[in-house]
Amino acid sequence: MSIAEFPFKDLIHRCFRCGYCKFPENWTDVNNCPPYARFRMETYSCGGRLWLTRAWLNDQIEWTEHLAEILYSCTTCRNCEIKCFLSFNVDIVNMVVAARAEMVETGRLPLAVKSFLENIELHGNPYGASRAKRGMWTAGMSIEQCNNHEYLLYVGCTGSYDTRAQESTKSLAQVLRKTKISFGILGAQENCDGNEVHKLGEAGLFELLAEGNIALFKSLGVWKIITLSPHAYNAFRNHYPQYGGDFVVFHYTQILRDLVKTGTMDFFRDFHARVTYHDPCFLGRWNGEYKAPREILENIPGIELVEMEKNRGSALCCGGGAGNFQIDLLGGSEDSPSRRRVREAAATGVNILAVACPKCLVMLEDAVKGEGLEEILSVRDISEILAEACGIPHGLC
Amino acid sequence: MDSIYQSLVNIVDQDHVSNSQEELFIYSFDLGTAEPHRPDYVVSPGTTGHIQEILRLANREKIPVVPLGGGLSLAGLAVPLKGGIIIDLKRMDHIIEVNEKARYAVLECGVSQAQLTSYLEKNHPRLTHSEPGAPPTATIAGNIMIHGQGDLAQPYGFNSDLVNGLEVVLPTGEVCRLGSCAVGTGWFAYHPLPDINIFLGWYGTTGIITRLSIRLFPAKRIRGIGQFVVENEELVPEILFKLTHSQMAEDIIVYSRAIPPFASGLQHFTVNIAADSEKELEWKQEIIWDDTLGDYIRSGNGAYLGFTVGLERPQISKTSDYKKGGGFEYVGSIMPIEKYPVCYRKGREISEKHDIPYTVTGRVIGAGHAMMFAWTYAFNRADPDSMRHARDALHETDDLVMELGGIIWKPGIYGQQLILERLDPGTRELMKTIKNLLDPNGIMNPGNWEVD
Numbered sequence: 015m016s017i018a019e020f021p022f023k024d025l026i027h028r029c030f031r032c033g034y035c036k037f038p039e040n041w042t043d044v045n046n047c048p049p050y051a052r053f054r055m056e057t058y059s060c061g062g063r064l065w066l067t068r069a070w071l072n073d074q075i076e077w078t079e080h081l082a083e084i085l086y087s088c089t090t091c092r093n094c095e096i097k098c099f100l101s102f103n104v105d106i107v108n109m110v111v112a113a114r115a116e117m118v119e120t121g122r123l124p125l126a127v128k129s130f131l132e133n134i135e136l137h138g139n140p141y142g143a144s145r146a147k148r149g150m151w152t153a154g155m156s157i158e159q160c161n162n163h164e165y166l167l168y169v170g171c172t173g174s175y176d177t178r179a180q181e182s183t184k185s186l187a188q189v190l191r192k193t194k195i196s197f198g199i200l201g202a203q204e205n206c207d208g209n210e211v212h213k214l215g216e217a218g219l220f221e222l223l224a225e226g227n228i229a230l231f232k233s234l235g236v237w238k239i240i241t242l243s244p245h246a247y248n249a250f251r252n253h254y255p256q257y258g259g260d261f262v263v264f265h266y267t268q269i270l271r272d273l274v275k276t277g278t279m280d281f282f283r284d285f286h287a288r289v290t291y292h293d294p295c296f297l298g299r300w301n302g303e304y305k306a307p308r309e310i311l312e313n314i315p316g317i318e319l320v321e322m323e324k325n326r327g328s329a330l331c332c333g334g335g336a337g338n339f340q341i342d343l344l345g346g347s348e349d350s351p352s353r354r355r356v357r358e359a360a361a362t363g364v365n366i367l368a369v370a371c372p373k374c375l376v377m378l379e380d381a382v383k384g385e386g387l388e389e390i391l392s393v394r395d396i397s398e399i400l401a402e403a404c405g406i407p408h409g410l411c
Numbered sequence: 412m413d414s415i416y417q418s419l420v421n422i423v424d425q426d427h428v429s430n431s432q433e434e435l436f437i438y439s440f441d442l443g444t445a446e447p448h449r450p451d452y453v454v455s456p457g458t459t460g461h462i463q464e465i466l467r468l469a470n471r472e473k474i475p476v477v478p479l480g481g482g483l484s485l486a487g488l489a490v491p492l493k494g495g496i497i498i499d500l501k502r503m504d505h506i507i508e509v510n511e512k513a514r515y516a517v518l519e520c521g522v523s524q525a526q527l528t529s530y531l532e533k534n535h536p537r538l539t540h541s542e543p544g545a546p547p548t549a550t551i552a553g554n555i556m557i558h559g560q561g562d563l564a565q566p567y568g569f570n571s572d573l574v575n576g577l578e579v580v581l582p583t584g585e586v587c588r589l590g591s592c593a594v595g596t597g598w599f600a601y602h603p604l605p606d607i608n609i610f611l612g613w614y615g616t617t618g619i620i621t622r623l624s625i626r627l628f629p630a631k632r633i634r635g636i637g638q639f640v641v642e643n644e645e646l647v648p649e650i651l652f653k654l655t656h657s658q659m660a661e662d663i664i665v666y667s668r669a670i671p672p673f674a675s676g677l678q679h680f681t682v683n684i685a686a687d688s689e690k691e692l693e694w695k696q697e698i699i700w701d702d703t704l705g706d707y708i709r710s711g712n713g714a715y716l717g718f719t720v721g722l723e724r725p726q727i728s729k730t731s732d733y734k735k736g737g738g739f740e741y742v743g744s745i746m747p748i749e750k751y752p753v754c755y756r757k758g759r760e761i762s763e764k765h766d767i768p769y770t771v772t773g774r775v776i777g778a779g780h781a782m783m784f785a786w787t788y789a790f791n792r793a794d795p796d797s798m799r800h801a802r803d804a805l806h807e808t809d810d811l812v813m814e815l816g817g818i819i820w821k822p823g824i825y826g827q828q829l830i831l832e833r834l835d836p837g838t839r840e841l842m843k844t845i846k847n848l849l850d851p852n853g854i855m856n857p858g859n860w861e862v863d
Contacts, residue, residue: 024735027736027737027791027792027793028731028732028735028736028737028792029737030442030731030732030737030738030739031442031482032442032483032546032548032728032731033481033483033546033547033548034546034547034548034727036548037525037547037548040529040533041525041526041528041529041547041725042526042529042530042533043504043526044501044504044523044526044548053426053427054427054455054499054501054502055427055429055434055437055453055455055499056434056437056438056482056499057429057433057434057437062437065436065437065440066433066436066437069436074436075432075433075436076432078431078432078433080431080432080433081432081433084433099727099729100729100731100732101732347426349426
């Protein structure tokens with residue numbers, strides 16, 4: 015593809031590289047762009063990616079593995095779009111995704127990205143695990159298969175396969191059961207939602223996933239969906255309607271917030287914790303939901319909610335978005351965004367870092383270990399905090 | 412394996428050294444119209460020690476070295492004209508000390524303007540620094556290196572006049588300190604030691620600043636901007652003289668722009684006023700708008716447009732998007748205030764000749780001792796013809812500055828030559844002696860301030 019064929023050919027040269035995109039709202043530092051924070055080279059900044067993309071399409075530079083890694087290290091967290099004050103800001107991530115699409119089209123991908131996409135195509139998940147094992151987290155829990163239930167609980171790949179994330183999935187399922195909400199799951203029938211596939215630039219595979227999921231949901235009479243993961247929430251809410259998937263979609267914190275606020279949920283004991291909350295990018299910046307998770311935490315007796323300096327639209331991404339949860343182009347350093355983020359959490363003096371995303375849960379818990387903070391900071395999904403506050407014994411989750 | 416690359420990796424680490432085409436491409440560019448030149452290596456050091464070792468290596472191998480701060484001078488000052496190693500200093504971004512009572516901050520060279528503003532607002536709300544109207548990533552060290560000015564320029568002068576101390580790595584790798592810190596005390600004053608300031612304004616050709624102390628000033632509880640406008644540009648110098656006489660302002664800027672069209676040809680004043688109480692604010696406003704400018708308002712020669720509480724810090728500039736093209740560059744000059752009318756008229760002519768919407772700005776430095784007058788030219792980065800027009804306009808403006816008796820501020824290579832051609836022979840010789848003494852192998856940012 016030449017620059018003349020690039021869908022954003024009239025926009026991509028408009029980035030001046032002023033650097034606003036590196037900052038959080040209060041200008042504390044230049045580390046709010048995850049790849050730039052990790053490497054601190056201009057190539058890894060938002061402007062660097064756009065200038066390199068243009069240079070590549072203009073034949074000023076050649077494709078290399080390094081170029082691809084720079085482009086794929088973007089977690090599509092949208093901090094840049096929030097901070098850039100120019101009118102083309104809404105298309106910054108779209109430009110990166112379009113550049114990736116060209117790499118997908120021509121088969122020039124980092125090995126980890128290729129493997130990620132292949133696994134999803136072959137197995138319906140990026141782990142390359144068997145589809146049959148997708149519902150194994152339910153073992154011993156009697157969770158019903160979705161069949162004319164009011165809600166589909168869509169778990170997603172991470173919540174289904176990652177052993178740490180499974181804990182939050184089980185907690186959520188137990189909490190939902192306790193609320194008497196009518197819900198079912200897809201189990202082995204569930205397939206990847208495709209949010210990361212979309213962000214990695216594989217539009218064809220995303221379309222297949224979206225159409226397949228929409229057909230499945232419709233065949234089961236699904237019209238209201240609760241998601242564990244903000245990534246799935248984003249795909250269902252913002253992308254599936256283009257393929258005829260007009261479902262009513264909730265992130266689980268939105269459903270539970272109302273029950274907590276109205277006193278429908280019973281809390282059996284004070285939680286006694288100082289908690290800070292990390293905003294997941296695909297719930298916060300992508301979908302504007304900053305209140306629901308906080309309102310849950312604020313209504314659990316005994317919890318003192320303390321904000322990190324970078325919060326809401328300024329929250330530093332954990333580094334796991336756009337497949338980086340697995341392709342891991344940002345790991346391996348104390349400058350990795352997840353390591354930076356848990357240091358920011360620890361600086362508040364809390365003992366719990368609450369999350370509302372299975373990817374953030376795993377990324378940040380690993381980072382706590384990497385920083386040696388296990389003794390003072392634990393990472394818990396809000397579903398786990400709710401389950402414990404509701405008196406659901408940990409072993410039952 | 413490239414042995415220079417490996418040596419740099421050994422000094423810093425693999426993550427912060429590159430000789431890949433991607434880094435070499437990105438670091439070959441200035442954000443303005445300067446022609447790109449590729450470096451051979453890019454390195455992002457974390458400590459003064461790293462910089463010492465890099466300079467020793469560069470001296471051994473006779474490799475050019477170009478220090479880079481925010482990279483926002485827009486005059487091509489950190490383009491590696493002769494290749495070599497670009498040293499991106501932004502990773503050294505610790506705020507080392509803020510002394511509240513003595514009102515100074517000690518910073519590493521990569522601390523950005525916005526970072527310091529944010530830090531002071533949070534931790535020392537009674538203190539502020541003179542922040543330039545640059546993008547927030549501009550570094551404090553880079554700004555003093557080019558003799559920048561900020562939003563306290565009217566009472567306090569150039570930002571480089573506000574330096575309390577420096578730590579510098581010399582081209583041959585030694586570290587030296589200037590100011591009170593040189594005798595092991597705090598970083599509270601630049602004087603009274605023998606003056607050896609041979610680093611500011613040199614664009615890194617005599618050494619790399621690694622730490623600096625800058626003066627901070629009282630941050631008044633209320634800060635805001637009053638606006639005033641006149642049609643006749645000939646009135647501007649006397650109005651600036653009167654405003655500076657009042658000593659009521661923190662910052663005084665005059666600007667005129669083609670966009671929006673209805674305001675084209677008007678001269679707008681922005682006057683920053685600060686106060687600790689409503690009473691103080693009211694008193695200052697009365698002195699400025701009634702006592703100082705009242706005659707212009709009553710005669711119909713000027714109009715008061717209102718006062719807005721709050722400063723936009725860092726300032727947001729949309730100039731780069733005027734042509735929907737992602738680019739602008741300006742010629743800045745240090746100019747006597749009485750030259751404002753001719754600067755405005757000539758600048759407008761140059762802009763119109765090159766079909767660029769005109770933007771001119773003057774910022775008062777000190778009590779009217781000078782102004783920084785700038786002519787800004789937006790261009791479309793995707794249109795070579797637009798870039799050529801901007802480049803031509805910039806060169807014509809460089810010529811204009813010298814013709815009008817001003818001095819080009821942060822000149823690029825073309826402007827430096829214009830200055831050097833006119834420079835006092837004794838001064839040229841002294842510059843040459845200093846440069847040869849400090850940088851015997853000529854490795855530091857070669858091409859800049861080169862005296863034959």
